[in-house]
Structure formats: C-alpha cells, structure tokens
Amino acid sequence: MTKGLTMEDGMRFTFSRHLSTQSNADFLRRHARRMLNDVHSERPSDALPVARRVHAAGILPFGRLAELYHARTSLQLKHMLRTLAAELGYASWADCKRDIERRPAAELDRFRVDLGAFGDFNQLWFADQAAARRWQRENGGHVVAYGKQAVVMTA
Template identity: 35%
Template sequence: MTKPSRGLNTPENDRLKLILRVAKSLHRAARSDSRPHSLPVLRRLIASETFRHISLPELYRQRMTIQRKHILHMLALEAGHLNWSDYKKKVETQPEAQPLDYSLALKHAGYPNIWFTSLPEAERYAAAQGGQPIAVGKQAVVIPFQERAC
C-alpha cells in the first residue's frame, strides 16, 4: 500500500527544499578556493563534530573530499538531531518545525560578515558595534543592519 501524495507544493516540501538549497550552497562554499567562503563552513563542520580529529588547516587542504552528505549531517546536528535521516523525517512530518531560521537572514546579508565562536560573544559585539547576531549551530554571525528600499 502506498502513502497518499499531498503534492509537491506542501509546506513540508518547501522546508525540505530550503534545507537542500542551503546545503548545496554550503557545499559549494566549503569546497571553494576562497578562504572567506570556505573557512566558515569548515569551522562549522569541525564544531559540529561532523569531522573529528582534524585541524582546520588540514580540512581546508582536504576540502575537495567534503560531500553533500557531510553538510546535511552538519545541518542535522546543528538542528539538534542525531543524523540527516531523523532531521528529514521531522521536517517532512511536523509542519510546525521551522528549520534554518538563520538561512534567510544570511542569504541577504551580503559580505563580509563577522563570525564568532558563540552567540553570547556575537551579542556583545553587536551591542557595542551594531548589527544583528544570529546563531548558526554553536557559532554565531553578526550581520550589519540593512536599510530596506521601499
């Protein structure tokens, strides 16, 4: 017996598509020759313990071995799940889940952004210098406040 299809344009599919788009972008960035693009993602991979017992410089040298499954695993860990399979199931079955709140803010944040090892550190910086602190896993980023065109 097959499960009835709810169509492709469901909120669950939209959230899953968003996660997959973010993963694709992070994967590209992780493998980039540009250190400002690759290092934040590589730091997240190490901080989430997706890669263990490897230094940041070594992971940078081996960045072409990073696969999309590593990025998806990192995103699952950052969202509080044990693996991508569990995270995907939750996104597909729980419409109220709001994965990757930070991704939309970062998508339009521009460059450069200032990264911190923790959210409290980013909040202190933002209080003194301005900007919006956003948690990204165990790390955080401060993006500048942007004027909105009307």
C-alpha cells in the first residue's frame, strides 16, 4: 500500500485498479443494457430483481410489481437508464448524463457490486450504512451503499 494512505484510501486505490477507464455515463449505459437483457430473460431469478428496481424507481405507471413483471418484454433501454438515474437521485436520464461525470466514480460502486466487480474482496453486508460505518471504523475496508443496506469490502 502507498505510504500515507489510510485503509479506506488503500481499498479505494485497490478497487480503482479493478475498474475500467470508461466514463461514468458509459458505465451506466453498459449497466443499463445488462439490466435490459436480464429483465427480458425468461428466468425469474434474472428478470425479477430488475423489475423490482424499475417498480421501486416509480418511472412507469404500473401499480403492482406483478403487472410490470408480465409487461417486462415491453421495457426499453430508456426505462433502464431512467431507473439508474432515479436510483442516483436524478429526475431524468438527461439530468444524470449532464452531471454524472462530475461525481466520483466510487458513487457507482453499488452497480459494480451487481456486476461482480469486487469478487476478489470479502464482502460483509449490513442492514444500513450506519452499522457498516461503525464496523469499518474499527476494522477498515471500503463501504458501498446498496439501497437501504451497505456492504464493506475488505482485502
């Protein structure tokens, strides 16, 4: 590890070596394509998690998850992009695309967790960020917010 780096900095340094050099917007576009492929899958174990995310984002007028799940083949890339934008706190994909390059790449780590980018690291899951931060202060690692939960990555 480089002299002067904390464990948190060291973990980020290590993680950054595992990430591609693509822009944040390009990463999100690729992730949205993967989500679209998954939601169109015949396998519920692939399609349902994405359908839940789209439903939770509230970007479509489906009142029930079951309705969205049955209509999932009609979902398009634009719906996945809007879902990702909503998960990041933006009102639209256009707003997200305009701003996302100014944000640290680490803000997209929760999506990298989905893709298995941190498979080389131990992953300790917590019910919330506060619990993860408490554990991290005592033991080190890198905290990644994941919805209402959090994961701490350790070497």
